[in-house]
Amino acid sequence: MAMRFVIIDLETTGNGPKKGDRIIQLGMAVVEDGSIVERFASFFNPEQPIPLFIQQLTNIDEETVEGAPLFADKAAEIAAMMDGAYFVAHNVDFDLPFLQAELERAGRPPFAGPTIDTVELARIVLPTAESYKLGDLAKQLGLRHDRPHQADSDAEVTAKLFIALLRRLSRLPLVTLEQLRRLARHLKSDIYSLLDVVIAKKQKEAPTDNTVALYRGIALKKPGGGKPEQDNGEERPASVSFAAFYEQAPPLPLPGYKRREGQWEMMQLIYEALSTSQHALIEAGTGLGKSLAYFIPAAFFACERQERVVISTHTLQLQEQLIRRDWPVLRQVVPAPLRVAVLKGKQNYLSLDKFASFLPEPNDTYDAALLKCQLLVWLLETDSGDLDELNVSSGARLSLSALAIGEEEDGGRHHFFAQAKRRAEQADLVITNHAFLLHDLTASTPLLPPFRYLVIDEAHRLEEIAARYFGERIDYVSFRLSTAKMAQTITKWLEAEQGETRDVLARCQRRLEGLQFEGDELFRLLRRYALRKKPARAGRCRCRFSPADEHGRTWQAAVELCWRLRDLTAALLGEAKPLLASAATDDGTPSASLAADLVALNRQMDVLVRLLTEAEPGTVRWIEADEKGAANAVRLYSQPVDLADFFAERLFMKKRSVILTSATLAVRGRFAYMAARLGLDDFYPLCRSFPAPFRYEEQAALFVPTDLPLVSAVPLEAYAEAAAAAVLSIARRVGRRTLVLFPSYELLKMTAEALKTEEADEPFVLIAQGIQSGSPAKLLRTFLQFDHAVLFGTSGFWEGIDLPDSALDALIIARLPFAPPDDPVMEAKSERIRAAGGDPFYELSLPEAVLRFKQGFGRLIRTERDKGAVFVLDRRLTAASYGTDFLASLPPLSVYEGALSELLDKASDWLL
Incomplete structure (x- = not known):
């Protein structure tokens, strides 16, 4: 390509050029014809102090820049290199404003050429990348990156990344490139001219790509015939039974594999449970190698007995691990040919017909255009069509979910789900998720192939996921989105129609406007009712309700509005009936879109009527509203209170052997609590704990400060202030990186606010969930960038996050993780236990908190x-009689009590 690209990376004193922040280092790499032809790098004196966290992030201190030139001294050279070139950076919106400010300060004209953001380009070309951070992309593509957050190194790596992305772009088929070119005008980067060059070159070449199929004008990877993952002709181990394999105990083919006795004993127990048709509860400590400990015996059993085994897990991360990391191991240790497939619910797979209709839609938002680009490239790579493979922006998630196969749609008509189902029918091992498993246990026509043996990983989440699955929810936002989408469909359709159809559409439009108006009023009334009935805590109200017990004018008005909405929906369905004739035959028409929207709206109205008017024994219902939210921002929920009978009747009585495993199933070494919750009491399951293979006496120590206030003796604000002071002292003395776990966002927020007033001059960075935006995974990545940082987390941070080797020096548990007092599900469960003559604290609250505590530890x-x-800042751990339940559930380790200052001395010495 006869084009010049200047790849630039900057290090700065902060993130705001308008606030006066300055460049302290600049790196440039010039790319022409796919190669780096020129480089530039220099430190700059910013004529202002460099903040400590910037010094920590970049390893550039004030001594480094003391004798460096001013930017103005090099401005002419920099501008000359950029003349006539594309400006390329990994996040142009950060680098370009800084450069423009420095050029202006130096009296030079701003850069006015085209720009390309390698983050955006990578999102398109690598739609399944786990992360678009420069270091993560470099690792994925095998690019060496020696000095992250040094501008010269980052510019070099960004240039190599850019070259790799251009090469991948040039290999795309012509039809995809032309579709990307049509979308490019909606993107931030000026990549349309790049695409023009690639397309012109492609048009001159003879077509050679026979790996592509076309569907409604969209290029796809040719399907693999619906076959499950299986052996590809590689040499297999000699034929051997599981008993012989266990006796030989060969080293597993994993890098750096070290034999763990607990892992092998767990394999034997699982094989025994499957072979003798017994259920089992198995707790496997962190680091044991749990997934292989069940995957290997399940594979041997499936092959030896010709019985399909289903493996169900909760997180996408573990499903991916089973296929990418553990499945290759199985192929090398299990002698018989083995077929493995992944099957999820329909809503996890792309509907090609919906995407084909979505692709040409005009008036694209940025998120929609970028999503279309990502899907076009992804369809050339994916075998499964599983939407979880994609990494899309938060703004595109709603559009992506709308492109999934609907639950009511015939799976046989849809490419990807039908293929996944065929693969599962031919497989020995089927990997699925808890929600799909629950659907299968209750569906009149199961979608999983027949099976009698089941392994449930992350089993501590099963009851919670089942409660959500069988529960119901409706909220103002989803109601408003569904009606707005319908209004958009009708408005577009109106523009293209005349005559009788236009009259019908106009009547539908009026009905819909009335529905939206009444819906706004209903949710406003419900919010007002909830806030009056139960005052908000930490800005949020959670108010339980039961239709038979609610009274007052506001409630009666809400119920009347509910019935009014039901009638308006029925009237809208009647008006729209003449419009829906073609809906069943063509997925791409406005008729099909309106039909799907009406089905969704009708389902919402059914839920609303049930929640507000019908009694349902054994369920808990509640309203959630934000105190400072919009006047109609409200959510309604219902969940079953007890699912033990369901699990007993639909799962354990129907299957020959169900293995439930997790890192946290036992309380004080006993499984009684989990067995009762899951309805296993009458089945006498095998129960066993396999401890983690770590030397906890040498690797961990527990410290309980005795000079903090007792949490039950002071207001929460006072406890938060004391916790903030303790966190500050610990972070100063003990940890490079410290994770602080909170049982509620309310306490997290109070502690963060208290800490911020004290930590302005501290040499660590504070990252707090809910205060900084982003998912737990994103916050974790930010945390790991800094050598000295404190991360505040709640909910998802207690489990399921993995920190790389030695990333964490200190863990602080701010308070024992008892459920908050306004948790409606725990309230309802407690009432049920109390009514049966039990003690809710010892039968529910305490074991729940102990399991959560173990997860955090x-x-x-x-x-x-x-x-x-x-x-552990909560003195109840050692002061309360029930504290022993928490301590007894931990592995053997040293426990120290005393004043915080004394403990800090001990911890500092111990960590050396």
Whole structure:
């Protein structure tokens, strides 16, 4: 390509050029004809102090820049290199404004050429990348990146990334490139001229790509015939039974594999449970190698007995691990040919017909245009059509979910789900998720192939997921979105129609406007009712309700409005009936879109009527509203209170062997609580704990400060202030990186606010969930960028996050993780236990908190090389009689009590 690209990276004193922040280092790499032809790098004196966290992030301190030139001294040279070139950066919106400000300060004209953002380009070309951070992309593509956050190194790596992305772009088929070119005008980067060059070159070449199929004008990877993942002719181990394999105990083909006795004993127990048709509860400590400990015996059993085994897990991360990391191991240790397939619910797969209709839609938002580009490239790579493979922006998630196969749609008509189902029918091992498993247990026509043996990983989440699955929810936002989408469909259709159809559409439009108006009023009334009935805590109200017990004018008005909405929906369905004749035959028409929207709206109205008017024994219902939210921002929920009978009747009585495993199933070494919750009491399951293979006495120590206030003796604000002071002291003395876990966002927010007033001059970065935006995974990546940082987390941070080797020095548990007092599900369960003559604290609250505590503790030691200190700020751990339940559920380790200052001395010495 006869084009010149200047790839630029900057290090700065902050993130705001308008606030006066300055460049402290600049790196440039010039790319022509697919090669780096010129480089430039220089430090700059910013004529202002460099903040400590910037010094920590970049390793550039004030001594480094003291004798460096001013930017103005190099401005002419920099401008000359950029003349006539594309400006390319990994996040142009950060780098370009800084450069423009410095050029202006130096008296030079601003850069006015085209720009390309390699983040955006990578999102298009690599739609399944786990992360679009420069270091992560470099690792994925095998690019060496020695000095992250140094501008010269980052510019070099960004240039190599850009070259790799251009090469991948040029390999796309012509039809995809032309579709990307039509979308390019909606993107931030000026990549349309790049695409023009690639397309012109492609048009001159003879077509050679026979790996592509076309569907409604969209290029797809040719399907693989619906076959499950299987052996590809590689040499297999000699034929051997599981008993012989276990006796030989060969080293598993994993890098750095080290034999763990607990892992092998767990394999034997699972094989025994499957072979003798017994259910089992198995707790496997962190680091044991749990997934292989069930995957290997399940594979041997499936092959030896010719019985299909289903494996169900909760997280996408573990499903991916089973296929990408563990499945290759199985192929090398299990002698018989083995077929493995993944099957999820229809809503996890792309509907090609919906995408084909979505692709030409005009008036694209940025998120929609970028999503279309990502899907076009992804369809050339994916075998499964599983939407979880994609990494899309938060703004595109709603559009992406709308492109999934609907639950009511015939799976046989849809490419990807039908293929996944065929693969599962031919497989020995089928990997699925808890929600799909629950659907299968209750569906009149199961979608999983027949099976009698089941392994449930992350089993501690099963009841919670089942409660949500069988529960119901409706909220103002989803109601408004569904009616707005319908209004948009009708408005577009009106523009293209005349005569009788136009009259019908106009009547539908009026009905819909009335429905939206009444719906706004209903949700406004419900919010007002909830806030009056139960005052908000930490800005949020959670108010339980039961239709038979609610009274007052506001409630009666809400119920009347509910019935009014039901009638308006029925009237709208009647008006729209003449418009829906073609809906069943063509997925791409406005008729089909309106039909699907009406089905969704009708389902919402059914839920609304049930929640507000019908009694349902054994369920808990509640309203959630934000105190400072919009006047109609409200959510209604219902969940079953007890699912033990369901699991007993639909799962354990129907299957020959169900293996339930997790890192947290036992309380004080006993499984009675989990067995009762899951309805296993009458089945006498095998129960066994396999401890983590770590030397906790040497790797971890627990510290309980005795000079903090007792949480039950002071207001929450006072406790938060004391916790903030303790966190500050611990972060100063003990940890490079410290994770602080909170049982509620309310306490997290109070502690963060208290800490911020004190930590302005501290040499660590504070990252707090809910205060900084982003998912737990994103916050974790930010946390790991800094050598000295404190991360505040709640909910998802207690489990399921993995920190790399020795990333964490200290774990702080701010308060024992008892459920908040306004949790409606826990309230309802407690009432049920009390009515049966039991003690809700000892039968529910305490075991729940102990399991959560174990999950939090498990964040610290993840490998045999880790070492760290755990501080529990809640004195009840040692002062209350029930504290022993928490301590007894931990592995053997040293526990120290005393004043915080004394404990900090001990912890500092211990960590050396």
